[in-house]
Amino acid sequence: MHVGGKAVSRITTLDFRRDNFGLFKELLGGIPWARALEGRGVQRSWLIFKHHFLHAQDLCIPISKKSSEGGRRPAWMSKELLAKVKGKRKVYATWKEAQDT
Numbered sequence: 001m002h003v004g005g006k007a008v009s010r011i012t013t014l015d016f017r018r019d020n021f022g023l024f025k026e027l028l029g030g031i032p033w034a035r036a037l038e039g040r041g042v043q044r045s046w047l048i049f050k051h052h053f054l055h056a057q058d059l060c061i062p063i064s065k066k067s068s069e070g071g072r073r074p075a076w077m078s079k080e081l082l083a084k085v086k087g088k089r090k091v092y093a094t095w096k097e098a099q100d101t
Helices: 021-029 033-037 042-060 079-100
Strands: 012-014 063-065
Touching (some): 021 042, 033 042
């Protein structure tokens, strides 16, 4: 989709910066798994676990749209580190250009 000549991404991702793992652990820990999965086959047990896991994930980890800036760097890379890497790339490009001439 294009808006004003610029492509707009519809990609969404889990926003682990605003997560609530305490609630996540509480939700999954409060389920009596032995009783919930008792007498069920592997496939049925997996579906039950997956349902509870995804439900807890929806409640505890918000979804955010990927911005163009956030999509270009890993989530663990800070802005300061990204600036240093860009500076090093610029210095290398300048050095490489001087080698060619």
